Amino acid sequence: MLEIALTHQIGEFRLSAELAIGPGVTVITGPSGAGKTTLLALVAGLARPTRGRIVLDGTVLVDTTTRRWLPPHRRRIGQVFQDARLFPHLSVRQNLLYGRLFAGADTGGPAPGAIIDLLDIAPLLSRRPRDLSGGERQRVAIGRALLSAPRLLLLDEPLSALDPARRAEMLPYLIRLRDGAGLPMLYVTHQADELAELATTWLHVEKGRVLPGQ
Numbered sequence: 001m002l003e004i005a006l007t008h009q010i011g012e013f014r015l016s017a018e019l020a021i022g023p024g025v026t027v028i029t030g031p032s033g034a035g036k037t038t039l040l041a042l043v044a045g046l047a048r049p050t051r052g053r054i055v056l057d058g059t060v061l062v063d064t065t066t067r068r069w070l071p072p073h074r075r076r077i078g079q080v081f082q083d084a085r086l087f088p089h090l091s092v093r094q095n096l097l098y099g100r101l102f103a104g105a106d107t108g109g110p111a112p113g114a115i116i117d118l119l120d121i122a123p124l125l126s127r128r129p130r131d132l133s134g135g136e137r138q139r140v141a142i143g144r145a146l147l148s149a150p151r152l153l154l155l156d157e158p159l160s161a162l163d164p165a166r167r168a169e170m171l172p173y174l175i176r177l178r179d180g181a182g183l184p185m186l187y188v189t190h191q192a193d194e195l196a197e198l199a200t201t202w203l204h205v206e207k208g209r210v211l212p213g214q
C-alpha cells in the first residue's frame with residue numbers, strides 16, 4: 001500500500017495529492033503538464049514535497065513534519081522511462097546484473113533466470129542495447145528494474161516511443177508482471193485506451209490535482 005498526502009510547489013505550479021494506492025496496476029492519465037511525472041518523482045525520491053508524507057508498506061519515505069527522508073537508492077522502487085536508459089557500453093546481461101546491485105542484501109533479489117524467462121530476453125543477453133529493437137530495449141529496462149527487487153515499479157510512458165503494433169506486443173509482458181510477480185505498478189500514459197486490459201485502478205491528474213480516473 002502506498003499512501004500519499006502532500007502538496008508540492010514548483011514555481012507557479014502546485015501539485016496536491018491525497019490518496020492510497022493498492023496492489024495491481026494503477027494507470028495515471030491526464031493532460032500534458034498536469035503533474036503526472038512530478039507525482040512519480042516525489043514517490044521515487046527525485047524531488048522532496050513542499051509539505052506532506054509518503055508511506056510505502058509502512059515505511060516512511062518522506063515526512064516533512066518529522067523531517068524523515070529516505071534517499072532514492074534506499075526506497076526499493078524500480079523505474080522505467082520512455083527511453084530505456086540502458087548503459088550503451090554494457091551487454092544486456094551486464095545491464096540486467098547492474099539492477100541486482102540495488103537489491104536489498106536481505107532478499108538478494110529475484111532469480112535472474114525467472115525474470116529473463118518472464119520477459120523472453122534470453123536470446124538477447126550478449127547483445128548491446130544499440131542492437132535491440134525499441135520493444136526489446138524496454139523489456140530489458142523492465143528486467144533491470146525488476147532485478148533490483150523493487151517493492152513498487154514506476155513506469156513513465158514506457159511504451160510511448162513504440163508504434164501501436166509494438167505497444168500491443170508489450171502488453172502481455174506487463175500483464176504477466178502484474179499477475180505473476182504481483183508487483184504494484186504506477187503507470188503514466190497518454191494512451192489510456194490501450195491499457196484497459198492492464199489497469200486495475202485509474203487515476204487522473206488535472207492541473208495538479210490527483211483524482212479518481214475513468
Ligand SMILES: Nc1ncnc2c1ncn2[C@@H]1O[C@H](COP(=O)(O)OP(=O)(O)OP(=O)(O)O)[C@@H](O)[C@H]1O
Nearest residue numbers: 010011013030031032033034035036037038039205
Ligand atoms: N523544474 C521545474 N521548474 C519549473 N516548473 C516545473 C519544473 N518541473 C516541472 N515543472 C512544471 O510542473 C508542471 C507539471 O509537470 P509534469 O512534468 O509533472 O507534467 P506531466 O503531467 O508529467 O506532463 P507530460 O504529460 O507532458 O509529461 C508543468 O507545468 C511543468 O512546467
